[in-house]
Amino acid sequence: MSEKITIVLAEDHSLVRAGFKSILEAHDDLEVVGEAEDGLECLELVRSKTPDILLLDLSMPKLSGMNVINHIKKRYTDTKVIVLTAAETLSVWRDVLDMGVGGLSMKSVSPRELTNGIHEVHKGGSFIHSEIQPSLEAAEGLKNRRLSVREKQVVKLVAEGYKTKDIADMLEISDRTVSKHRENLMSKLALESTAELTKYANESGLTRVGLEEIE
Numbered sequence: 621m622s623e624k625i626t627i628v629l630a631e632d633h634s635l636v637r638a639g640f641k642s643i644l645e646a647h648d649d650l651e652v653v654g655e656a657e658d659g660l661e662c663l664e665l666v667r668s669k670t671p672d673i674l675l676l677d678l679s680m681p682k683l684s685g686m687n688v689i690n691h692i693k694k695r696y697t698d699t700k701v702i703v704l705t706a707a708e709t710l711s712v713w714r715d716v717l718d719m720g721v722g723g724l725s726m727k728s729v730s731p732r733e734l735t736n737g738i739h740e741v742h743k744g745g746s747f748i749h750s751e752i753q754p755s756l757e758a759a760e761g762l763k764n765r766r767l768s769v770r771e772k773q774v775v776k777l778v779a780e781g782y783k784t785k786d787i788a789d790m791l792e793i794s795d796r797t798v799s800k801h802r803e804n805l806m807s808k809l810a811l812e813s814t815a816e817l818t819k820y821a822n823e824s825g826l827t828r829v830g831l832e833e834i835e
Contacts, residue, residue, distance in 0.1 A: 624651040625742050626671040630662040630688070631655075631704070632680055636727065640675065640704075643731045650738065659683025666696050672742055677727075678705045678716070689719050700741050704729075710755055711823050717756075723747035767808070772826055772834045774801040778814060779821035790831075 627644060629652050631637040637655055644650045653669045656662035659680040666674055674692065678685035685703065692701055702723035703716050716724055722741035725734060729749050737747030748756065767775070770791070777787045784802075788795045802817075811817050821827050826834070 624649050625673060625738065626651050626653045626669065627673045627675060627738070628652075628654040628656065628662065628665045628669055628671040628699075629675045630657075630659070630665075630680060630685075631675075631677040632657045633677075636677075640734075643734065644738075646731075647735055650735065657681075659685065659688045662688055663691055666692060666699055670696070671699055673722075673738055674699050674701045675738075676701055676703050678703060678707065678712070686715070686719070689716070689721060693720060702737065702741055702747060713752055713756060714823070717748075724752060725749035726751050767805070769834055771801055771805055771808075773831055774798060775805060775817060775821045775824075776826040776829075776831065776834065778802065779818040779827050 627650060629637055629640055629644070631640065634657070637657070641652050641655065644652055653671055654665035656665050660682045662674070662676065662680065663683065665671075676685050676688060680688065685705075689701055689703075692699055700722035702725065703721050704725055704727050705712065705716075706727050707713075713724060723737050723746060725737065725747070726749050728751065729737075733750060737749070740747050770793075773791060774787060777790065782790070784795050784798045787798045791798070805817065806812070809817070809820055811820060
């Protein structure tokens, strides 16, 4: 029999944790070697047990999941992290993946997809839950549709709540030009409302920089 994949399960809700443990231990080659209900306990278990996989809830007391990931990446590089989250937020998913985790999944994941994902990450691959993948791919497609500097400036100002006349004054262009930019942006980005445009600006980082910093 092949060596078991050892797992630490970090989840602050005991019933949810028990459910995941039951799923994992139904497989002969998976072994839960520790359970943590807060971030500090999680780090101590990773230190003492050196598991192959850490299944980590992002919303942990005492030390957040993000902070746990930072510690793991710096100190316990032999442990691969698979994040479990209830957050249906693209910006959160991106932040987590940018930190270099092995996997990312909603808690609604099916038992088969989760265990397949664990095996894939253990082999050195990556795992993204099928409910998350389409949104990430769509967002990447939008990001790669190149916007001009002026279009980015208009997106930023619209997202910050400025009216057409205000934007025209700030950018020293006509009201009509601002309206045309907005129309072109909605078409180019396949968006249908100001709310969607604002969401795009937030997720692309345009609302976090000044007008003069936009390139």
